[in-house]
Amino acid sequence: MTNTVDTGVEIRPFHVDVADEALDDLRRRIASTNWPEQETVADESQGVPLAMIQKLASYWMTDYDWRTCEAMLNALPQFVTEIDGLDIHFIHVRSQHEDALPLVVNHGWPGSIIEQLKIIDRLTHPTAHGASAEDAFHVVIPSMPGYGFSGKPTSTGWGPERMGRAWAELMGRLGYDRYVAQGGDWGAFVVDQMGLQAPEGLLAIHTNMPATVPSDVDEASLAGQPPPPGLAADERRAYEQLIRTYKQVEYARMMAARPQTLYGIADSPVGLAAWLLDHNDADGQPAAAVVSALDRATSATGELTRDEVLDNITLYWLTNTGVSASRLYWEYKGGFFNAKGVSIPVAVTVFPGEQYQAPRSWAERAYPNLIYFNEVDRGGHFAAWEEPDLFSAEVRAAFTSQRTTNGGRHD
């Protein structure tokens, strides 16, 4: 289905094949975990509570089945292609609707392609999910460098800017000359960079973690100083959410300063699991949706389950990418949520549990070509993972206006 011929660059099919010994070793390590004592508080304010991680570890060791995840991944068309000297792994699912809009979706940290699995069929096969054929996408989901089955960089330089260029190259290599891009967390940084780079063929981006903060508010929030005068109510709320967020992201500052020191996330499964679990959002730290998933065995409506949480953690473990993924924080030297100056068409969905709820006023200033803005009533930082139906509906609505130009691929 790929057309490697005209680009002359090899795109190799990829299948996940984890050795039994790796899974045995993982179980052995979990079983022999040396635990610290319980935290000295009755809540999550000192970090991932002992009872929470012990319960997860117990399930991980006994009943969790990686092979189910592996089969799910291998049921999807996966490929590896070398871009800019690095092997990039990606899922590429073509819609049965030939004039579907090509879309590259970029995950974040502590995520992976596992975050996006539930949206693939919803986006490529909309008629099976209550949407129409005109909503169809061809979906490309790459693993970031250093993440999952992509190669681990052996030299510096793989920040969001370089990834943005790589994704443009990837879409071109797949024959897509008109496409859109979507991202949250690091994926949002990458799609913002793509928006700045505005490669030929990129019609628009959609972000669920928009960078909209005006410079005066950005400086005040970073410095922990009072907000500038004259903020509207929703702007004031966003400022306060930023202040809260900056007090919850010491894990990010550690990874930005000293990623290599985190040997425990390579050597200890529970060390890795706790580190990955403890990502905050507006609903808590760890994110409330992730905490509640740990008690959810199955979900009919797409809510996050403990197996999905462990699929993601186990992917990090089996690929030994805890440290290589952390290096992205070290690589990035730019601002967090400050407006970056993207001038191509941008669509924004504001999820209530995201780090901050971008006010429309800021979004309009940050993205002068704002084609879509919507505040939804549920979902947090891991929107695609937590609310796949709602997220998919947002992505469809976000890009409806871009379809008049009729994206497609050259063959």
Place this chain on the structure above:
Amino acid sequence: MSSVVETAVEIRPFHVDVPEEELDDLRRRIASTRWPDKELVDDQSQGVQLATIQELVRYWGTEYDFRRLKARLDAWPQFITEIDGLDIHFIHARSPHQDALPLIITHGWPGSVVEMLNVVGPLTDPTAHGGSADDAFHLVVPSLPGYGFSAKPTATGWDPVHIADAWIELMRRLGYVQFVAQGGDWGAQITDVMGAKAPPELLGIHSNMPGTVPSDVAKALASNVLGAGDPPPSGLSADEQRAYDQLSFLYTKGIGYALEMALRPQTLYGLADSPVALAAWMLDHDAQSYEEIARSFEGDPVGSLTRDEVLDNITFTWVTNTGTSSARLYWENTLGFFDVKGVSVPAAVSVFPRELYQAPRSWTEQAYPKLIYFNEVDAGNHFAAWQEPELFTTEVRAAFRSLRTNGGPS
């Protein structure tokens, strides 16, 4: 030697007892370490370098003598006593000179009483170490709550202020009616708090990591942590500007580990489960001490900070499983690391050249109104007692000399 009778509070002798199975388990874990890939840079700017930690682990697993830690600790009288509901472990080495000055030395993170083992002899028995009998100390070296063989708090509240109270109680319980206190790192904060509380028995303090930063400078530094914020106050002298620049680097790039421990100590499960995780975390205190510790694994140690010393401290933390409990002190703390603490007793300060920042004399004089001693020495990093025991000993003797006219044992 101690006066337990009059206080009626039990002080129990303590000896190190680490089961051989625990050491076997440690060796097994070391041997089965799973490594990440190498850092992408040729220096330490991404953290503890793979080659350094792999050499540490090789030596730890194959050549390091696990029994040396027990032998070194048991060479000194050790005790446990319950203070405020928590068992506190301490070394208590009385000087052969009866009128020695009682001194309590407090270690920091990622340290332990191991940091002080090389100064116990010189401080308590100066005539055997090139000093005079007039320089003798009766020495008390406690393990912080959650560190070493002290108990781990099971409830919140053991912050530096609480620990300072406990140390005052400990010295009273030992029968010392006049004493001095010394510290670096957390020990410096605790010692400063003792100096601010100023119990009548406390004659003076000595710090090798003084809290001297004026409030306007501290405010400017805090606002800059994430890269925005205030410029440094105007009118800083050259040494003040140097201190500002050192602290600014520290706050923005240098103490990610401390910030994470202050926010989410419990999340650091790797410290309990993985020897290499613990070792790397403990190696990475600050860039200067890291570089010198790394040299000890290249056969080129700086001062007394040898690979065996480094591994004594890490092994001590591993066998007591105190990686997480020691990290909680950061969570408990509410004081600014280098802020002025309001010390009112006589204070002595030694400035070591590779400490986190070089406290300017001007700031030090403001911070400690009764500054009895200030000296900038020419060697030593953050772990002054550990790395430069002779120099440290000389400083402590000089620091407290003026207080001996009325010092004395009970």
